[in-house]
Amino acid sequence: MSLLTDLINLNLSDYTDKIIAEYIWIGGSGLDMRSKARTLPGPVSDPSELPKWNYDGSSTGQAPGADSEVILHPQAVYRDPFRRGNNILVMCDCYTPAGDPIPTNKRFNAAKIFSHPDVAAEEPWYGIEQEYTLLQKDINWPIGWPLGGFPGPQGPYYCSVGANKSFGRDIVDSHYKACLYAGINISGINGEVMPAQWEFQVGPVVGISAGDQLWIARYILERITEIAGVVLSLDPKPIQGDWNGAGAHTNYSTKSMRGDGGYEMIKKAIDKLSHRHEEHISFYGEGNERRLVGSHETADIKNFSWGVANRGASIRVGRETEKNGNGYFEDRRPASNMDPYIVTSMIAETTLLWKP
Incomplete structure (x- = not known):
């Protein structure tokens, strides 16, 4: 060896x-x-x-x-x-x-949208929060969980430390460093609410590069889990019951939103998104209806909503954005298995090109 x-x-x-x-x-x-x-x-x-x-x-x-x-x-x-x-x-x-x-090939149409002069002029920034679950090989059950059984209820696992609460940190840290080495603008990692579920964030990244970088980050993670003998799952609800699902929350801003008067631009963009809710949902990931049920920090898939600091809404605006009068918002609807080319370009197209 x-x-x-x-x-x-x-x-x-x-x-x-x-x-x-x-x-x-x-x-x-x-x-x-x-x-x-x-x-x-x-x-x-x-x-x-x-x-x-x-x-x-x-x-x-x-x-x-x-x-x-x-x-x-x-x-x-x-x-x-x-x-x-x-x-x-x-x-x-x-x-x-x-x-x-x-x-x-979903990249082709995304590149057309991002190359549109009205979109390019706004320099759309994305920060994508990719959640995922690590499963034991061959049995489709999260690592660290007792075979055929369940760990204790959710609560102690989010951003946790300790052998009885945090499962798979060696894989997560390996992925973190490998992405930085590769040139991915990975901005952080954390343990998620469900044990054996983790998240990494890619961004801020401009335009089509957000999709490129997230796909490469997924590839690197898949390779590392292959080496470790662990299965990577992007299923939006890998374990049924009182367990959090897995999403790919997509943070978004434009030059106008980041500048003076940006909060009003954010509210106008959110209003546009509200009118195309069903269309967006249809492209936001397979099996998302199992995750977006109105609990476990999600909004109901059938109803569009937004709020400041509200993790139970479709769109969350941060307190700091509200206070500063500019910044970004978070689309919490995309599932963990969404295609980032589709989601990022669709948000740009709806907020910058679509006419109600």
């Missing part, structure tokens, strides 16, 4: 200019992440320097077997915390050989 570790940790830059690029994309379910690696002749810092590549879309549910090629377009580059050195992770989106985005 020591030889295997030595080989995994080889620093290629001591011996060759060649690097390894791990091309990453989203599979046919819209949530499964796929990746494969290729050798490049030298270091790369910009996606425009990278070649397009193809994969077998019939094996990912994205193309028929008789015409199976899907083309990967590199879009963003990050340092590889696993291979290290000059090796990179490459976030890609997917196209037909003719150059058309395939149906599961």
